[in-house]
Amino acid sequence: MRVLHVITGLGIGGAEQQLRLLLRHLPVHSAVVTLTDPGPVAAALRADGVPVTHLGMRGNRDLTALPRLTRLIRRGRYDIVHTHLYRACVYGRIAARLAGVRHVVATEHSLGAVQIEGRPLGTGARALYLATERLGSATVAVSDTVARRLADWGVRPHRVHVVPNGIDAAGLAHDEAARRATRRRLGLPADAYVVGGVGRLVPGKRFDTLVGAVAELPHDVRLLLVGEGPQRERLERLAAASGVDDRVVWAGAVTRDLPALLSAMDVFVSPSADEAFGLAVVEALAAGLPVRYVACPALDDLPPEEAPAARRIGGTVADVAAAVRETRAAHAARPGRCPVPPAAHRYDIARSARQLTTLYRTLYREASDR
Structure with missing residues (x-):
């Protein structure tokens, strides 16, 4: 054929x-x-x-x-x-x-x-x-x-x-050595709590919400954005105006380094309010990350027990900041990755x-x- x-x-x-x-x-x-x-x-x-x-x-x-x-x-x-x-x-x-x-x-x-x-x-x-x-x-x-x-x-x-x-679930599995190496390469402190976002830097992905949320969080919280797009300069200006330009790392376009970049994160947040699937959310779950999302049909179409580490949140800066505070406290009490959920294998x-x-x-x- x-x-x-x-x-x-x-x-x-x-x-x-x-x-x-x-x-x-x-x-x-x-x-x-x-x-x-x-x-x-x-x-x-x-x-x-x-x-x-x-x-x-x-x-x-x-x-x-x-x-x-x-x-x-x-x-x-x-x-x-x-x-x-x-x-x-x-x-x-x-x-x-x-x-x-x-x-x-x-x-x-x-x-x-x-x-x-x-x-x-x-x-x-x-x-x-x-x-x-x-x-x-x-x-x-x-x-x-x-x-x-x-x-x-x-x-x-x-x-x-x-x-x-x-997704290639096995290829996205967490790698502790890659985590350390990627953090060194990107200048992320080993003890920083890293919030991750992945996607095209376009208005619909609402990464300005992530930048705003980081500005409301303690200094040891960093933001790792993976992606490129026409909003890059605007987001950089927003980070500078918010006083967090030294706490935002721009990793560039999504490449084959994605598994290592996910390994460097501690929580994944998807602030987009309108998605057709939500692929980045599922990839983050396969990497063992807790996930907070505003919209993700891939998960909304499944029973909650298929992705216990994922939770829907509101889309405001305050909502995102509160979600990161909650996951950071849980991480401090019990460090380590989440088990790969059934949803990652389903997809x-x-x-x-x-x-x-x-x-x-x-x-x-x-x-x-x-």
């Missing part, structure tokens, strides 16, 4: 990293087309042996990309085209149909309650999405929450299949790959039967 994955871009981001991890476990011949930005994840995919083509799309309305993508799909004689992220879903579904591919799968990675991929949900964007969704064979939702949102949007429920995001990437492979094979058999 030959599958072409079409994605909007391959810079560092959750959907992009998830695609790379997934391709390591899918037992099919896979290739990738990125419409824009052949960034670090493109290089990583090529290092994994996955062919990556950059289409060179110049913007959302670059209609010249459509015939180029159609020709590429036709030449590849793919059995399935699988699209990821809004722009790729719109253009990829149309191109796949024009190229004669009978089955098109789309994964909805980033549909929030009021936004998609960090942009407000407008009526035009919704109408275009629904029009092209009808050209596909199946839409994959990364959580039950996203499946419900798709149905509310107007996607027919029988076309939606839930395949959760996945193992190999399991997600098996679910997606079953969907592929079902579609492939249907085409063969006809």
